[in-house]
Amino acid sequence: MTSAAVQHVSEARLWARHMELAQHGALSKGGVCRLALSDEEIAARKTLIAWAAALDLAVSTDAIGNLFFRMEGSEPDLDPVMTGSHIDSQPAGGKFDGAFGVLAAFEVVEAMRAAGIEPRRPVIVVAWMNEEASRFAPGMMGSEAFTATKPLETILAVTDDQGVSVAEAVQRVAAAFPQVPEIPLGFPVHAFLEAHIEQGPILEAEGKPVGVVTGIQGSRRFRVTVTGEEAHAGTEPLRKRKDALLAAIDIVDGLREAFADPDDIVKFTVGRFEIAPNAPSVVAAHAFFSVDLRHPDWPTLKRLGDMVGPIAEARKGPCGVETREIATSPSLDFPATLTTLLDEVATDLGIDHMAIYSAAGHDARQLHYVCPTAMIFVPCAGGISHNEAESSEPGDLADGARVLTEAVVRLSA
C-alpha cells in the first residue's frame, strides 16, 4: 500500500543534517542567527548545494534568491510537485523553524533515490528566501515574489537597517554562486507541501507526532511611528515635553486594554520597539514600534486591526503619530484534496496524527494562492519557537518526513 521510499527515510541522517545546518550562524545557547542573504545563509546554501550534487539534483535560483533542487521526472514537461520551507532564521532563532521543512524535503529525494523510484512529475525541493523578516521586512519575500502576490520591484527595493537593499543582497548571493543558473521567476506547480515544526503546544500535549494542517490563522501587521521633540532631561519641564517614548507607551497600553481577551485567543505582540536619539539625558523625539495581531477568525481580526490607528490617535498625547499597515493575511483553509491525502498517508503508515490549525504564518500561505497546498506539522518542545531553546524529537521529525515522502511519491507518480 505504501511505497518503497518510506523505509529509506533516515532518522539519523535527518537529525545529523539539522545539526550540521545549525553550524551556520550558531549561537552560544544552541540556537542560530542566520539572516536572509547573510554570510551565514550563504554558507548554509553551500551545504545544501553539496548534498544536492550527491543526489544529482539540478540546482537553480531566481530573481529573488529562492533556491531550487530539481529531481527530474520521466515526464519533465508535467508541472512539478514542490516541497520545502526556508533556511533563514530569527535573530536568536532555533535549529528547526524552516530548516526542518527543507531537510525533510531533502529526505524525500534521498529516500526516492535510494528506493530507485523515478517520479513521473519532477520533484522540486525549495528553500524560500526570507521567510522570517528578521533582516528585511515584511518576510515571506521569496514565496511572495514567486507567486506574484507582491510585485518583485517592491520587494527588491526594501532595505535593511544598514541601508542595503534586497536587490543588492540578492546580487551578492548570486555572485557567490556563479555556477547556479537563474530560472524565470514563478512557474506552474502541481502541488506544494511544507513540513514545519508546530511552534505551538498542541501536538506535544496530545502526544501526536504529526499534525495535518487544515489552515493558517490570519494576521495583520502594523508600524506605528510617534513624533515628539528632543529636549534636555535636566531642564525641560515635564508639562512642556513632547516625549515620544511616553506617547508610544500610552499607545501600547491602549492597545493592550483593547485587545485583552479572557479566552486568550487574540495574539497581540509588540516585538520591535525603538526610540531616538536613544540617549539617557535626552527626551525622545521619535519612537517606532511594530504591532502583530493574529486571530483565527478573520472578521474578528479585521475588526480588531481596524482599532490600531484610532487608538494610536487617541493616545498620542502632545505628539504626532502615523499608523501604517504593512501586511494583511486573511485566515485561510487548505484544500480538502490535499489534507485528505495527508490524512490517508499517515493512516497507511500507521503514524498517529491529528488535524491542527496553524497559528503562525508560513510560505505555504502564498503558495496556496497559486496551487493546491498543504502542510505537515511535527511537535516542538513546550511549543517554544523563535527562541534558541527551540527543540524537537528526532523520531517526530522522521515521522513527519515519512508522511511527506509518501505524499510526494503519490503526488508525483
Added chain:
Amino acid sequence: MTSAAVQHVSEARLWARHMELAQHGALSKGGVCRLALSDEEIAARKTLIAWAAALDLAVSTDAIGNLFFRMEGSEPDLDPVMTGSHIDSQPAGGKFDGAFGVLAAFEVVEAMRAAGIEPRRPVIVVAWMNEEASRFAPGMMGSEAFTATKPLETILAVTDDQGVSVAEAVQRVAAAFPQVPEIPLGFPVHAFLEAHIEQGPILEAEGKPVGVVTGIQGSRRFRVTVTGEEAHAGTEPLRKRKDALLAAIDIVDGLREAFADPDDIVKFTVGRFEIAPNAPSVVAAHAFFSVDLRHPDWPTLKRLGDMVGPIAEARKGPCGVETREIATSPSLDFPATLTTLLDEVATDLGIDHMAIYSAAGHDARQLHYVCPTAMIFVPCAGGISHNEAESSEPGDLADGARVLTEAVVRLSA
C-alpha cells in the same frame, strides 16, 4: 575699573567660530552629531589646535583625552586659572551646548593677547572629554578622571555599542595627534570657570543676557534591565508569555505615577529604551532602559531615587528585573567667593545679569570638588537644548564671553 581685554572680545569672531566648529558632525537640520573621540570630534580638535597655534598656546592632552591650551603666566609655577567646557555633543545636539564654553575660553585668550595682557598665573583653556555620555556612558569622563572622582581604570574600561573601549578610543585620538604631548592626569587649579548656555527658559524669560550660576541640581541615574523569554508572536498564548517589553512598560508606568509632580519640579526621563531580539514576530526576551531623575532638593531626590528599584520589582510581572544606579550627583552650591566675583564683574561691565540655578549637570560639578569653581550662563532660545534647533543670540554669547574674560583676567592677575 575693568581691564583692557574686554573691549577685544569679538562678537563676530566668537559667532563665526561656533559656525565653523559646527561643521564637524553637521546634521541636516542645523545641529551636530559629534560623539566623544569620534572622527568628527578629532576634526574639531584639529580646528581648536590650529587656533591655539596662532595664539602661541601650548597644547597638551592627558590619559583620558582632555585637551589643554596653556597661555603661560609670568609666574609659571603658580596654579593656573582654568576655563572651558566640552566639544562632544548629543547624537542630535546643537551648536552651542559645550562648544560655547570652549569658544568663550578661546575668546578670553584672544582678548588678553590683543590687549597685551600677560597674566601672573597661567591661563588654561580646556575641552573636557565626553561630557554628554552619548557614546560612552556615563558622561563627564574627562572631568571625573581629572579630579579623580572616579578611578581612571574604571572609565577606560567602558565600551561603546560597538564594543570599543574608552582606552582604545583615547589611544586612537592620541595617535591622530602625535605632536601633542601627554601631561600627567590632574594638577592643582587655582580656579575653574565654565561658560555654558542655560538649557532652560529662565534667562530668556527674564531678558537677562548673563546668569551667575549659584549651584547645580542633583541627579540620580539608573539602568533597569528586564529579562523575559522569547516566544513566537503567532502561537504563544499571552498568559504564558514573559514579555520583557510589556514588563518594562509597566515599570515605566509605575515610575511615572510615583514621580508625578503637580509643581513640575521633579525631572523624570527615560531617554534610552531598547528591547531584544527586537523582531516584529518575536515576543521580547530582554528590555533595557535608563532612568534620569533630577531635583534641586537633595533629600527629595534621595527619597525619589530610592523608589526606582522597589517599583521595578513591584511591576516586573512574570519577568526578572535588575536595577542599577550608575551615577549619583548630589545638588551642590558654588562658593560665594567666585559667584560674588562674577556678579561684580558683570556689574562693572554694565551687563544685565541675575543669579540662576543650573538644572543640568556640567563638568563644573567635578571641578568644584577640587578647586573654587563657578559658571556663567547665557540664554538659549525657548530653553531648547539637546536638540538640533538649539540656538543663542550672538550678542548674548559675547556678553557671556566678556564676563568670563574680565573674571579670568582678575583671577590670573
